[in-house]
Amino acid sequence: MALSKVDAIAVGGFDGMHVGHQHLFEELGENGAIVVIETGYANLTPGCERERYSHYPIVYYSLEEIRHLEGAEFVDMLGKKFPRLRKIVVGYDFHFGKNRRYSHADLGQLFGGEVVVVEQVCIGGDSVHSHKIRAKIQIGDIEGANRFLGHNYRINGTVVRGQGIGKTDLVPTINLECPGYLLPYEGVYAALTRIDDEEHFHPSVVFVGHRVSTDGSYALESHILGENIPECRRASVSFVKFLRKNRKFESLDALKKAIHDDILAARSELLHLSL
Incomplete structure (x- = not known):
């Protein structure tokens, strides 16, 4: 959708694209769009990864480039980007x-149109925030993080x-480098892996x-259950438990x-999922 047709925008950092x-x-x-203010700290959905979790077009602004703006200047910037803007x-x-x-x-005073303020969202009596999701991921509470995210x-x-040594002595794995992401607490997870x-x-x-039992190096590696692992260049890991x-x-x-x-524990956890 062309930005000239946008009449409503949501503005925020939106790291995680959570509930x-x-x-x-x-x-x-x-005719909505999402305006992301990039702080440089996004590590749940860094960069354009947010686009996986919404059908709305997303426009990105760097905080460093706009942090000097006064309130009226910020609103004026949005009005120039979205000439039909009626709601924020x-x-x-x-x-x-x-x-x-x-x-x-x-x-509400600076913008001539409608301003909608969404109150805090709670799950189980706890308010949903990106920093809380990060904290859950860092202690291995991946299920709690997923509940707050609304997705794995x-x-x-x-x-x-x-x-x-995977193929010869242990099990074959896909080894990944994932710069920019918050990596979970050290351990083993039931997960879903997408290849290329x-x-x-x-x-x-x-x-x-x-790898404290072998060479001591840090790794993120995925073993696909019951299948031969094909040659691939990229992969995605979706953490389940x-x-x-x-x-x-x-x-x-x-x-x-x-x-x-x-492997047995992961297979048991994933058995009920429709893949």
Whole structure:
């Protein structure tokens, strides 16, 4: 959709595109768009990854480039970008302009159209915020993070060479580098892995952390359950459930036995999913 047709926008950082954010997007109507203010700290949905979670067009502004603007200048900037703008949707804690001195109350005075303020969204009595999702991911509460997100936490990466013992001594894995993303707590996860541009996800068991039983290096590696792993250049991992903490094994045989148990646990967790 051409920006000249946009008559409603939601403005915010929108890292994660979580349940709370989706409540803002529900106010946009047919000709809406999303305005992302990039702070440089987004690591749940860095860059254009937000576009996976909304059908609305997204326009990006760098905070560094607009942080000097006074309130009226900020509103004027939006009006020039969206000449038919009639509605601005923001969260209850939205601030903007130089030194963040302007709130949604000021927006209502500066903007000639409608301002919709969406109140905080709670799940289980706890308000949904990106920083809380990050905290859950960092302690391994991936299910809690996914509830707040409204979707599985997903990271994308480039396939790299591993340590070389998977196929010969353990199980074959896809090894990923995922710059820009918050990586989960070290351990083993039931997950879904998408390869290159395939439309479907494969049930997987994923390890995140230092290979304390072998070379000590940090890795994110996915083993696809019951399938041969094809050659690929990129992959996406969608985390479903935390299975166990990272720990050291005294031999490759002991590690291989643990991986076998992890595979059984992951298969059990993923059995009910429609892939």
